[in-house]
Amino acid sequence: MSSFTRTRHTARAQRRDKLATIALYGLGALVMLLIFWLLFTILGKGLPGLRPDFLFKQPEEIDAGGGIGPVLFNSFYILFISLIVSVPLGIGAGIYMAEYAPDNGFTSALRMAVEALSSVPSIVFGMLGLAIFAEYFDVGLTILGGGVSLALLNLPMLARVTEEAVRTVPGELREAGYALGTTQFHVIRRVVLPVAIPAIITGVCLVAGRAFGESAVIILTAGLSTSGEMWDFSLFSPGETLAVHLWYVQSEAIVEDARQIADKSAAVLVIVVLLINLAFRFPLWFGKRRQGLSRK
Template sequence: MFDKAATVLLWGIGFLIIVILGWFLYKILGPGLKHLTPSFIFGKPSEVRAGGGVGPMLFNSFYILFLSMAVSLPIGFGAGIYLAIYAKKNRFTNLIRISVEALSSVPSIVFGLFGYLVFVNWMGMKFSIIAGALSLALLNLPVLVRNTEEALRAVPDSYWEASLALGSTRWQAIRKVMLPAALPTLITGITLVSGRALGESAILIYTSGVSVSRHFPDFDLTAMGETLSVHLWYVQASSLVPDAKQIAQGSGALLVLVVLLFNLLIAVPSRILSKKFNGGK
């Protein structure tokens, strides 16, 4: 009786989640899809006239994401590997884990204020793409460190012991056995971090600004780098364009589609690689 009740409850919760997700997509994509024309997606924005696009903002979203991940991935993976494999159990490593967990729960706007004080003011980067990317990397780090550590600890100890017994060094065992075995979990963590970074706005308002370069695409790290999520906030808050509502609807729909497509592009290859490293199972 209790088993059937629990099964019904869990199925009901799953169905409710699907309904909420469907309602969310309907409310966002319904009004916005009709605005997603090529001129809107790839065109330049307009400050006072109707008909502007979001091309530079879309480019900046991926550009800042790429730069932030290029900084945070090596550090996050390295710290996670150290905590899972090399670190001994003592007060220092316990302090590191507590600090990482505390940072992962800090609101993103706090990272934005930190980036504004350190990168924008103290280091003189001003409102720029590089300041936004470095601040976003700080937001990514705690999640990447914890995800990497937990992914490696979830690999059976027999994998590690068998690799060392065959004469491999620690680094060889990590590179050729542990990381491939933990790859699905690692990629899941990267996907979650990337999706969150694509939709982040609070940090970037304080660090990369609410304006874009006149050139498109502009790879200059010192240029201001308004992203799609920041533009969505800006047009709703203080934009002077007469079609601000339509731009916000289109930007919201485009942002949702970009995040969904980005997750699919990472998730599908990760499953293929997972089957490859696990012998096709």
Template sequence: MSKVTTAANQFAARRGFNQIANRLFTGIVWLIGICTIVFICGLLFLILKKGLPELDWSFLYGLPSEMEEGGGIGPLIFNSFYVLVISLVISIPLGMAAGIYLAEFAPATKFIAFIRICVEGLASVPSIIFGLFGIALFVEALDIGLTIIGGAVSLAFLNLPVLTRVTEESIKAVPKELKHASFALGSTHLQTIRRVLIPVALNGIITGICLTAGRAFGESAVIILTAGVSSSGEMWDFSLYSPGATLAVHLWYVQSEAIVPDAQLIAEKSAAVLVFVVLLINIVFRVPLWLNERKTR
């Protein structure tokens, strides 16, 4: 009887300790989460409160000025979206194809394992390395100078490893039962990938695309080295061989080297626009996720 009582007491004590530890861990998680959210909101507030109230259409559509006050950022916003779209058009199909191959077709060999390690390594390489590669390829080897196409392709190279890994892991996260059920119904491997694996893994893939798009839109090191720090001066310049300074590059240039009298105000307004557009990109890329969730319910 004493042994039973002792065991019961030990169980009760352990249960009480586990409850206390669970409450303590839950409180720590809540505290860290709230502090992180407050920090992010405070950071956004500090950036937006200075520049957002000062924005007007003349600034958003105007041409940048080298000497006088009141310059705009119209061509720079256009270049930012132009370079982003070109880089995504190149990197998304290639990255998804490579990720699907590694997840579904690649044999389990040491060479493929080495390829995965290389992809993971490239995903963490500093962006300036891709800028130096862009200089070697487009400026020196191809001799086309600092251009939009050079910056866009270099950004695509920067995005490829991330998109490849995100696609591969999203495909692998799909339950095996769904894949086996598709095969059992007579679907081919291609049909299974198109109609089962990709739709189920779409949330993870689009999240990866969203992160790479936001990173590419705010990238400056690659663009400075491959597309330059100036624009053509035209609002809608679709030439791939024009200088391709983006909004992030302009923000760096105004803050560090510009001699215009209102450089600080231009930098604050440019930072507000940059943050606002990145948030907008995240919201736009979330729309397919919401639609996909409705279809899968």
């Protein structure tokens, strides 16, 4: 190949590289603009009329001026229950499939089942929770049923994210740990997990945000009402959440300010999901900052 031909190929590759870079930056900017437009639209409608008492008042069925106090509490309570169940099981299952499970047909089938369950519609898990808690155990629509059903919904995703996060840890780090005479469990706890924890926390953020904003599962397992108390810690009370309340107000409520309540509820829902992500990621950012300062 002559030098002229090589120059042409190099110039063509550089042009393609520039075009691809411009296209990818353009797609990224388009996605960011779409996200900011959604946030501006939702928050712009809900924040101007949002007052602190709206977060603590009881919802109203007929009169105007109701709040979201009990449903907001139920949202956090059910989220807490779902994470208590799903995080240990999901992370443990992911570590097992990445580190301990043998490479055979059973493991491949298990991995396929986990991937398939990750894409199952949430309404199916709601029907499963309804069959287990409301029909088999005959406890009705409860906070416990909603929390456990949400945990079942999020388990496959969390297990798959954890497995991929653990698999991306370089094998050289494991070999260095084994060379020091440590056990496999010690290597996983001291070497693998600290490297994989950012990706695992990202998975926890995803399932937490999904659980907080889920409505189909809650309607079938926790119901469309509350106990009427602001701080009801009973696991067997009905557990309408903020997402379900938003759907109910927007579609079936007869109060005259239903649209305003829906706008303010949507704004609160978005803000809480953003705060959940910040709460999980702040320790990571703080830890990286401390590492950077210690290296200097």
